[in-house]
Amino acid sequence: MMTVRLDKNKHDRHYFDCGVKPLNNYLRVMASQQSQKDNTRTFVLEDSSQPERVIGYYTLTMTPIDLGALPDKLQKKHQNASSGGLIARLAVDKRYAKQGYGEWLLIDALNRLLQASETVAFPVVIVDAKDGALGFYEKFGFTPFIDSTNKLFLTIADIRASISD
Numbered sequence: 001m002m003t004v005r006l007d008k009n010k011h012d013r014h015y016f017d018c019g020v021k022p023l024n025n026y027l028r029v030m031a032s033q034q035s036q037k038d039n040t041r042t043f044v045l046e047d048s049s050q051p052e053r054v055i056g057y058y059t060l061t062m063t064p065i066d067l068g069a070l071p072d073k074l075q076k077k078h079q080n081a082s083s084g085g086l087i088a089r090l091a092v093d094k095r096y097a098k099q100g101y102g103e104w105l106l107i108d109a110l111n112r113l114l115q116a117s118e119t120v121a122f123p124v125v126i127v128d129a130k131d132g133a134l135g136f137y138e139k140f141g142f143t144p145f146i147d148s149t150n151k152l153f154l155t156i157a158d159i160r161a162s163i164s165d
């Protein structure tokens with residue numbers, strides 16, 4: 001399996017339904033436009049038997065780090081850093097849910113961000129866990145920021161260590 005860049009001429013963005021309207025709409029309306037403007041990148045996992053069908057997608061970009069909301073030790077270590085990688089959206093179509101695709105997409109997104117960080121260094125990956133997905137991200141080692149229940153982070157150092165295990 002591999003993810004590819006969203007292609008509005010190939011992928012049936014209207015078929016996709018993860019059950020969360022803003023996430024469906026983002027894929028339908030915004031994802032391609034935002035990528036053209038170099039604001040975000042959206043990657044999709046195609047159904048191999050019908051490649052126009054999107055099993056799931058994620059969107060990556062950068063975001064400022066709220067250093068004050070990190071644990072003390074990390075605040076000190078990263079005091080000169082300003083940006084983190086952001087998994088801005090991640091969703092799996094309801095018809096493909098609970099088959100491990102969400103986990104696979106998350107690991108794929110982390111791998112891409114780890115690779116990006118080798119060129120343009122940043123110390124953390126951040127996610128905004130909407131709509132009951134907090135437990136999903138915590139399961140994979142993300143920690144909530146001190147001042148926020150929905151925003152979580154994972155350090156690049158931890159991602160690197162878990163991938164080299």
Ligand SMILES: CC(C)(COP(=O)(O)OP(=O)(O)OC[C@H]1O[C@@H](n2cnc3c(N)ncnc32)[C@H](O)[C@@H]1OP(=O)(O)O)[C@@H](O)C(=O)NCCC(=O)NCCS
Pocket residue numbers: 018019020023088089090091092093096097098099100101102103104128129130131132133134135136137139
């Ligand atoms: C959250 C989501 C991506 C999970 O996708 P999925 O393909 O169904 O998940 P997986 O089958 O890969 O599940 C992997 C593991 O995470 C767990 N998990 C899945 N969704 C979870 C949730 N919302 N909370 C806690 N754990 C969750 C599963 O139980 C599974 O654990 P197991 O390996 O111990 O059985 C999917 O339900 C979705 O798209 N939801 C709507 C959009 C959304 O909330 N996106 C995230 C916020 S931007």
